[in-house]
């Protein structure tokens with residue numbers, strides 16, 4: 001009998017924090033069983049030939065929005081298919097109560113099991129959830145969520161903090177289906193409880209709070225100004241409507257609050273120089289607090305001088321060329337530690353109307369390797385092992401998946417993306433395997449496409465064909481060091 005179920009033969013392994021090394025990988029069941037210079041093919045039931053290719057740890061797309069604009073199960077299937085086609089093997093998706101998503105409010109003790117039931121037969125990739133909390137009852141559930149629910153990362157949306165305050169519109173009030181404010185007072189209670197639970201679980205990982213940092217009070221005014229003085233370039237107008245300095249302001253508020261509550265924070269999707277500099281500043285000033293600075297694929301490859309129109313509307317907005325270069329420098333010097341898609345599958349129907357009425361967000365998970373390899377490795381000389389850190393090892397560490405995921409080590413899950421770093425293709429909808437009917441990157445020529453995606457030892461994508469089936473992906477309870485002892 002063969003020692004291995006699958007051997008990946010002759011590839012260049014891209015090992016996070018190490019470099020590139022030619023070696024074979026032996027897989028037994030769902031796990032990496034051996035990494036060696038040569039594993040004889042006679043010793044394995046199946047072989048994947050990776051010669052001339054680069055073998056990355058399966059990417060962990062740690063910012064995703066399954067079900068935001070489309071029926072939940074359909075969206076989970078179509079968009080995890082897109083992820084699988086791009087070498088993503090684990091999705092960490094944001095979920096919140098209120099309108100859109102499942103359109104309901106209630107305790108997560110009720111809603112999480114419903115969410116997991118809908119998820120169970122839907123995903124091609126492994127997955128987990130970050131949950132947004134909006135009530136005191138939710139805050140009271142954090143310890144349960146970590147211990148029983150397998151959810152160790154939470155979310156606060158700063159731009160909802162004006163909702164439910166005196167003078168806000170009844171529509172706005174209805175949006176989150178709550179009757180309490182979610183202002184900074186709410187955030188203070190939220191952070192204190194995350195901090196308390198983080199202490200309880202410190203042996204197992206970091207219980208952290210992801211924050212969308214945009215300041216709604218100032219946006220209310222800058223938005224009106226931008227509407228009144230259009231420049232004829234919708235992306236520039238939108239960036240002016242939500243300027244970088246209001247991200248900066250929000251990050252400083254969060255920094256002070258994190259310091260005073262001891263709450264680990266994930267600063268989401270930093271889009272500009274001002275945002276990154278503020279993130280860097282609070283990280284060094286409050287060095288006892290763990291801040292994670294996150295970047296997105298679209299802020300790294302799109303700029304407001306591109307003729308993309310309202311379809312590329314996203315929060316925070318697409319910025320100018322100088323901001324894009326600053327973000328790349330911050331990736332290079334290690335300030336930005338994770339790169340994500342913030343995938344929100346949207347259709348032209350959802351994006352209809354003008355810049356101001358069109359809904360924000362779009363998908364791009366399948367472009368993880370093409371963007372990082374084209375814009376990072378080929379154009380700017382970013383080493384390949386750094387790409388493995390940004391796309392797998394760092395998200396795994398910060399979101400409590402390590403070392404089950406994100407590690408190229410014996411005993412870790414056998415999740416891989418086998419990539420041809422020199423293959424150039426045009427971005428077409430067909431190449432992205434998504435239900436989205438447009439893509440801002442459509443027509444761009446990018447290098448570095450995935451040839452095989454392997455999830456826990458099973459090939460789920462092979463040379464343009466989807467092999468995986470919905471339901472093959474598992475819910476990964478986090479922290480994995482607590483739940484998979």
Ligand SMILES: [Zn+2]
Pocket residue numbers: 063064065094342
């Ligand atoms: Zn998002």
